[in-house]
Amino acid sequence: xxxxxxxxxxxxxxxxxxxxxxxxREKYVAKGGPDGGDGGVGGSVILVGDAALNTLVDFRYQPRxxxxxxxxxxxxxxxxxxxxxxxxxxxxxTTVIDEAGRQVLGDVLEAGQELLVAxxxxxxxGNTRFKSSTNRAPxxxxxxxxxxxxxxxxxxxxxADVGLLGLPNAGKSTLLSRVSASRPKVADxxxxxxxxxxxxxxxxxxxTFVMADIPGLIEGAAEGAGLGTxxxxxxxxNRLLLHLVDVAPVDGSDPVDNVRIVEDELFRYSPAFxxxxxxxxxTKIDAAPDAAQDVLAALAEAYPGRQVRALxxxxxxxxxxxxxxxxxxxxxxxxxxxxxxxxxxxxxALQGAISRDVMAHSLGPEDDPDIDxxxxxxxxxxxxxxxxxxxxx
Numbered sequence: 392x393x394x395x396x397x398x399x400x401x402x403x404x405x406x407x408x409x410x411x412x413x414x415x416r417e418k419y420v421a422k423g424g425p426d427g428g429d430g431g432v433g434g435s436v437i438l439v440g441d442a443a444l445n446t447l448v449d450f451r452y453q454p455r456x457x458x459x460x461x462x463x464x465x466x467x468x469x470x471x472x473x474x475x476x477x478x479x480x481x482x483x484x485t486t487v488i489d490e491a492g493r494q495v496l497g498d499v500l501e502a503g504q505e506l507l508v509a510x511x512x513x514x515x516x517g518n519t520r521f522k523s524s525t526n527r528a529p530x531x532x533x534x535x536x537x538x539x540x541x542x543x544x545x546x547x548x549x550x551a552d553v554g555l556l557g558l559p560n561a562g563k564s565t566l567l568s569r570v571s572a573s574r575p576k577v578a579d580x581x582x583x584x585x586x587x588x589x590x591x592x593x594x595x596x597x598x599t600f601v602m603a604d605i606p607g608l609i610e611g612a613a614e615g616a617g618l619g620t621x622x623x624x625x626x627x628x629n630r631l632l633l634h635l636v637d638v639a640p641v642d643g644s645d646p647v648d649n650v651r652i653v654e655d656e657l658f659r660y661s662p663a664f665x666x667x668x669x670x671x672x673x674t675k676i677d678a679a680p681d682a683a684q685d686v687l688a689a690l691a692e693a694y695p696g697r698q699v700r701a702l703x704x705x706x707x708x709x710x711x712x713x714x715x716x717x718x719x720x721x722x723x724x725x726x727x728x729x730x731x732x733x734x735x736x737x738x739x740a741l742q743g744a745i746s747r748d749v750m751a752h753s754l755g756p757e758d759d760p761d762i763d764x765x766x767x768x769x770x771x772x773x774x775x776x777x778x779x780x781x782x783x784x
Contacts, residue, residue: 395446395447395448395450395451395547396446396447396546396547396548396587396622396624396625397447397544397546397547397753398447398448398451398454398545399450399454399490399542399543399544399545400450400454400455400456400542400543400545401454401455401456401540401541401543402436402455402456402457402479402508402540402541402543403436403455403458403509403538403539403541404433404434404435404436404457404458404509404510404511404512404539405433405434405435405457405458405459405461405474405511405512405538406433406460406461406511406512406535406536406537406538407430407431407432407461407511407512407513407515407534407535407536407537407538408429408430408431408432408433408460408461408462408463408471408514408515408535409463409464409471409515409532409534409535410427410428410429410463410464410514410515410516410517410518410520410532410533410534410535411427411428411429411463411466411469411517411518411532412427412517412518412530412532413425413426413427413428413465413467413517413518414426414427414466414528415466424527424528425517425518425519425521425522425527425528425529426466426467426468426519427464427465427466427468427517427518427519427532428466428467428468428469428470428471428517428519429464429471429515429516429517429520430461430462430463430464430470430471430514430516430517430534430535431461431462431463431464431470431471431472431473431474431514431535432461432473432474432511432512432513432514433458433459433460433461433473433474433511433512433513433535433536433538434458434459434460434461434473434474434475434476434477434511434538435476435477435507435509435510435511435538436456436457436458436476436477436507436508436509437477437478437479437505437506437507437508438478438479438480438481438485438487438499438505438506438508439478439479439480439481439499439504439505440480440481440482440499440500440501440502440503440504441480441481441482441483442483442502444480444481444482444483446547447481447482447485447545447547450545456479457477458474458475458476458477458509458511458538459474459475459477460474460512460535460538461473461474461511461512461514461535462474463515463535464515464517468517468519470514471514471515473511473514474511476511478505481499481545482499482547483499483500483501483502483504483550484498484499484500484548484549484550484628485498485499485546485547485548486498486499486545486546486547486548487499487506487508487543487544487545488543488544488545488546488750488753489542489543490542490544491541491542493750495746495750496508496543500550508541508543509538509539509540509541510538510539511539512535512538513535513536514535514536515532515533515534515536516532516533517532518530518532544753546624546749546753547625548624548625548627548628549587549589549603549625550601550628551589551601551602551603551628551629552600552601552602552629552630552631552721553592553600553602553603553629553630553631553632553633553717553721554602554603554605554625554626554629554631554632554633555567555602555603555605555633555635556605556608556626556632556633556634556635556653556657557608557634557635557636557649557653558637558640558649558652558653559606560637560641561635561637561649561674562635562637562674562675562704563604563605563635564588564604565704565705566635566672566674566702566704567588567602567604568590568704569704569707569710570590570602570710570713570714571590571591571592571593571602572591573588573589573590573591573604587604587605587606587622587625588603588604589601589602589603589604590602592714592717598718598722600718600721602633603625603626603629605622605623605625605626606622608623608652608653608656623657623660623661623749624749626664627745627746627749628742629667630667630668630720630721630724631667631668631669631670631717631721631724632664632667632668633669633670633672633717634650634653634654634669634671634672635672635674636649636650636671636672636673636674636686636690637673637674637675638673638674638675638676638678638679638682638683638686638701639678639679639682646673646686646689646690647686647689647690647693650671650690651693654669660748660752661744661745661749662748663741663744663748664745666741667741668698669697670697670698670699670700671690671694671697671698671699671700672699672700672701672713673686673687673690673699673700673701673702674701674702674703674704675703675704675705676701676703676708676709677703677705677708683701687699687701698716700712700713700716
């Protein structure tokens with residue numbers, strides 16, 4: 392299935408049913424009275440997390456979702472039926488943005504989690520509600536309220552603990568394939584990774600973490616060179632960034648300069664990434680063992696205070712030590728977040744800062760969504776609109 396990590400949709404909640412204007416008419420009853428019932432509330436549109444989904448591709452083909460209207464009230468104080476809510480399944484890790492208000496409505500982070508994105512219209516009021524000792528034949532009713540209509544941008548952000556960064560062909564996919572059961576495409580030419588890949592990295596015992604392979608960045612990525620920065624949203628929730636650099640690039644470039652190039656693009660995308668811990672890992676040391684120590688020393692001097700490691704995914708040198716160190720760090724971070732509310736608040740603030748930069752890039756002034764924002768939302772008026780399946784509670 393094609394991996395799509397962003398889509399725009401229009402959601403429309405159902406309108407509330409109108410209140411009824413009605414009077415009793417019964418045989419042998421000299422004077423009737425008001426008996427108009429209330430309308431039913433409109434159905435709401437709710438997004439539900441589904442762990443079985445890993446792409447937003449379905450929303451490219453079905454961009455409009457509308458819940459049922461509430462039914463109008465009737466005589467004999469009969470209340471109209473409420474409109475059925477429409478529950479739409481989305482992948483876990485989906486961020487929902489209101490395009491008009493440029494606000495994040497919420498994140499769907501767990502399977503089964505529900506997020507209300509469009510509230511149904513209020514129920515109308517029948518004339519029975521307005522009878523009194525001084526007004527025995529009220530002709531007043533209140534119509535049902537309109538349901539909310541919203542234009543939403545869905546952004547899928549893979550939920551991973553460790554994100555892999557680096558130039559194309561730095562060895563990210565090879566590393567992921569060696570430490571997990573993931574099998575990303577591996578080849579000896581640039582841009583073999585066109586979409587992010589996830590892998591679960593285990594160790595003896597029950598310790599596991601999730602690693603994400605992000606397509607490579609190149610110089611000018613912030614201006615759209617190569618694959619640009621469109622996949623950087625997937626490292627928003629990473630606890631650690633693992634920056635891989637080839638010990639001896641085939642183009643003869645300097646590994647220290649290569650690290651700088653990628654991180655310049657990263658920080659141009661969001662300066663908040665500087666608050667994330669970043670480890671530098673020199674790869675393919677089996678190809679140039681004599682140069683490895685010099686490169687390690689140069690990187691340690693250029694980035695003091697950082698973890699600088701070396702490995703060979705082919706021979707396995709350095710792999711176990713790297714995985715063990717990552718487990719220790721991720722375990723410590725998880726424990727801190729579980730016990731320290733200040734740490735959780737700081738993490739939420741950091742994710743919020745990066746998310747705002749993500750939204751600024753995806754909803755910029757030159758943004759050109761796939762779907763016309765002025766397109767009609769009433770399917771009855773649009774014979775070409777795709778069929779929507781309504782799910783009744």
